[in-house]
Amino acid sequence: MTLAHGEVGKTYIVNSLGMDNDTMRRLGALGLNRGTKVKLLNRNRAGSVIIMVRGSRLALGKDIAKLIQMGEVA
Numbered sequence: 027m028t029l030a031h032g033e034v035g036k037t038y039i040v041n042s043l044g045m046d047n048d049t050m051r052r053l054g055a056l057g058l059n060r061g062t063k064v065k066l067l068n069r070n071r072a073g074s075v076i077i078m079v080r081g082s083r084l085a086l087g088k089d090i091a092k093l094i095q096m097g098e099v100a
Contacts, residue, residue, distance in 0.1 A: 027098075030073055030091035032066045038096035039063055045093045056084060063099060 065078040073088025
């Protein structure tokens with residue numbers, strides 16, 4: 027499942043980031059890496075999402091959110 031299709035209020039683990047290296051490095055600097063737990067706080071109709079990552083809120087556009095593969099936390 028991608029971040030763009032997650033359910034608001036649930037916590038997920040990032041499985042992979044399928045984007046260019048520059049974007050991946052930038053997200054890594056913000057704390058969003060493979061294995062990181064994220065909580066989906068909000069999603070608007072345009073497709074952008076707001077997530078909680080390591081205690082900080084982060085807004086991502088729909089194009090980036092579609093490239094982040096996630097799994098549910100057990």
